[in-house]
Amino acid sequence: MEPIDPAAVTDALAALANRDVYLHLETTTGTYTALGPEKTPPVVAFVRNAVVRYERGAVKGEGPYRVGLKMEGGWVYGDGLTHATTDDAGRLLMAGYDDEGRLRIALQVGTTPFREGT
Amino acid sequence: MSDTANPANPATPEWTVQGPVAQRHLLVVLPHPDDESFSSGGTIALHRDAGVPVTYLCGTYGDMGRNMGVPFFAHRETLRDVREQELREACRILDCDLRFLGLRDKTVEFEDPDALADAVADVIRELDADLVIGFYPGHGVHPDHDALGEAVRRAVPRIDAARRPRHWAVAVGHREALEAELGVADVRVDVRAWGDRKRAALEAHATQTKAMFARMDRRDAADEAQRLRMEEAKRTERFYTLSGEP
Secondary structure (H helix, E strand, O other), rough: EEEOHHHHHHHHHHHHOOOOOOEEEEOOOOOOOHOOOOOOOOOOEEEEEEOOOOEEEEEEEEEEEEEEEEEEEEEEEEEOOOEEEOOOOOOOOEEEOOOOOOEEEEEEEEEOOOOOOO | OOOOOOOOOOOOEEEEEEOOOOOOOEEEEOOOHHHHHHHHHHHHHHHHHOOOEEEEEEOOOOOOOOOOOOOOOOOOOOOHHHHHHHHHHHHHOOOOOOEEEEOOOOOOHHHHHHHHHHHHHHHHHOOOOOEEEEEEEOOOOHHHHHHHHHHHHHHHHOOHHHHOOOOEEEEEOOOHHHHHHHHOEEEEOOOOHHHHHHHHHHHHHHHHHHHHHHOOOOOOOOHHHHHHHHHHHOOOOEEEEEEEOO
């Protein structure tokens, strides 16, 4: 993955607009926070391979970035995104990492499903 | 084999193990790549060096982990294959066989618990395991640990009594807190002779351990407690014997 280039990500989002796309959206604090200095329960959520259709996708901020996907009846939103790449299947993968390489958020869209099973 | 005779005997609550306990097959059943090295790397190597077959049955590919290496070299879609390769290398270092249950990381608790127990029992029977290691249900911290630990707990009594394996459970957390809740772990495996191999196996899980070891090796004051726990983990692995009853 490369540091987000907002113009390039905006173009990639536009290329996937107005069609059914598979969505992976995730945020995580890690599951072991209760053992660490945080002493707080973990917060983890992910949606994988939900099918959505958005009419407009935009990248905002100075980095880390926010991405919003405007749908006919709702929104997909993510903040804290730092890196992005397009994989071999043309799927746009965006993620936010901390300075120890830990993923904090992932927002991915593509016209083919993300891998499941073995 | 040990300095006390009967691990199930309450009169000898602390059993120091210095040789192989499994004779036929040691089966380790845990959900993630790296769980085997953290919890049982020394015990696995000890058994292999004694010529006892060992299989790690790994529940998932760790595909939902958040540690991607330092600096990160994986992302959500590549992590699965990266962690599979890391685990294959760790198992090469520990010299054990490897199988997967093929579950998705973080979702083990949502599977049918009886189907999971059947899957584990099938492998116990096939390998004729006489010692099974799993997480202690309810004391795994990670929901996948608890769920697969429970599957092992349900699987063991399904094995015919004559072939039923001994069941050792791994509790996760700081030892003082665990001992306050569960008492002292009855099994203490002396793994000092395999401590360096255990560390090498852990280092093979680079996405998961590189940052941790870097912090520890800098000997930052903030990580001193964790460093001391790792040093202790290279000397002793602790397990709680579960009854094998339903």
